[in-house]
Amino acid sequence: MSILYRDDALTIKLFPFRGQVVGAFSVNYLMFSISYMVIAAGGVGTYIVGFVILFEWVCPERRTFAATFAQIPFGIGFLYTIFVSYFNHDWFVLQLIFAVPNIFFLLVYPFAPESPR
Numbered sequence: 001m002s003i004l005y006r007d008d009a010l011t012i013k014l015f016p017f018r019g020q021v022v023g024a025f026s027v028n029y030l031m032f033s034i035s036y037m038v039i040a041a042g043g044v045g046t047y048i049v050g051f052v053i054l055f056e057w058v059c060p061e062r063r064t065f066a067a068t069f070a071q072i073p074f075g076i077g078f079l080y081t082i083f084v085s086y087f088n089h090d091w092f093v094l095q096l097i098f099a100v101p102n103i104f105f106l107l108v109y110p111f112a113p114e115s116p117r
Helices: 004-024 029-057 060-069 072-087 091-111
Strands: none
Touching: 004 029, 004 091, 029 060, 072 091
């Protein structure tokens, strides 16, 4: 298990986390908007990497089923956002709470297989 050649994927995964932390400490609207543009770009890159790995793991007969169920975490993420926002009304703390799950993904990263082949 070598993470030496996977630095590009790790850099893509760090974009949303960095953007969320910068967004929490933003002092004006322009800084906040640019940080969320970085979050969006990193999120798309992370999604594509995960989707490719999903398609490599699943047999061709089940790919439609797997791709459909790969969208479920988005719905769960929306519900998570609503739930956390309902109980926390401080914007700064809310931004940091949304950045915390990315730390978990960074800790799991060295143990994830590079490719199922």
